[in-house]
Amino acid sequence: MKPKIIALLDIGTYSTRMLIVAVHFDGRFDEILSVGRITALGRKLKETGYLQKEAMEETLAVLKEYVQIASQYKPEKILAVATQACRESKNADEFISNVKKLGIDVRVITGEEEARLAFIATAKALNIEGKFTVIDQGGGSTEFSYGEKSNLIASISFPFGIVNFTEKYIKSDPPKPEEIMQIKDFLKQQLPIAYEKMKDTEILVGLGGTITTVVALEYNIYPYDSKKVHGSKLTYEAITKWLNKLASMTVNQRKAIPMIEDKRAEAIVPGIVIFQTAMEVFQKDEITVSEWGVRHGLLLELIQN
Numbered sequence: 250m251k252p253k254i255i256a257l258l259d260i261g262t263y264s265t266r267m268l269i270v271a272v273h274f275d276g277r278f279d280e281i282l283s284v285g286r287i288t289a290l291g292r293k294l295k296e297t298g299y300l301q302k303e304a305m306e307e308t309l310a311v312l313k314e315y316v317q318i319a320s321q322y323k324p325e326k327i328l329a330v331a332t333q334a335c336r337e338s339k340n341a342d343e344f345i346s347n348v349k350k351l352g353i354d355v356r357v358i359t360g361e362e363e364a365r366l367a368f369i370a371t372a373k374a375l376n377i378e379g380k381f382t383v384i385d386q387g388g389g390s391t392e393f394s395y396g397e398k399s400n401l402i403a404s405i406s407f408p409f410g411i412v413n414f415t416e417k418y419i420k421s422d423p424p425k426p427e428e429i430m431q432i433k434d435f436l437k438q439q440l441p442i443a444y445e446k447m448k449d450t451e452i453l454v455g456l457g458g459t460i461t462t463v464v465a466l467e468y469n470i471y472p473y474d475s476k477k478v479h480g481s482k483l484t485y486e487a488i489t490k491w492l493n494k495l496a497s498m499t500v501n502q503r504k505a506i507p508m509i510e511d512k513r514a515e516a517i518v519p520g521i522v523i524f525q526t527a528m529e530v531f532q533k534d535e536i537t538v539s540e541w542g543v544r545h546g547l548l549l550e551l552i553q554n
Contacts (some may be wrong), residue, residue: 256327257545260329291412
């Protein structure tokens, strides 16, 4: 039997990603293509309550391109999930209806669903021994999910991420120490809510573009290679080193570093602060990094069903 080709999309607040896979009848799958672009769909959302026209158009243009790429492989399905920006905005229906017009089967998922998909992807990808917490740090929300093997015990979705933190707190270039401290102080009030539910955590796992970029910086991986990034570890010391280094640079200086995408240069500092503070709250001096995320969770759920 020929494998089924499926395209899976994650329409995030900050980036839009696509995974194309060939699924065999026994449930195994081969990755054909994985791509991601920063589209910043959720820019100015906290301020206005709406998705901006330009942000929607840019994201739809990328999605249209993804559909064209996917069509070369003749997929049986093009499935997508949309996350925090579409959960929160007053005009998400308009955007979602335009996504559907591209031939994409899309649904807006809750924060809890997002946390669960990130968890099942991580459980399968890393096969961790012991209790672990997954931190899926995104543009508009950050999910913490905790469990053992493939058993999810607790999860929480916080409605904050690198887009709103950058817009709300970072007013200077480079950011002032007190701006970073404001983010940290806010996180120190919020993250213990997750820690209370997840105290038994033995291993922390980080997902998302911020933490994979820090791996690329720490291990000098360029051009980006997901195989080298996946499963690698970062110490608290390394994370603090890169936070201090990048926070002392202007956005343009960060853009000049080959491992940092142009748009990510604007928002990477608050992203690193989230991971650094989470490690402090959870009292861990190491974090494991996974390349698998929501798209893989969606795929695993599909295979299971």
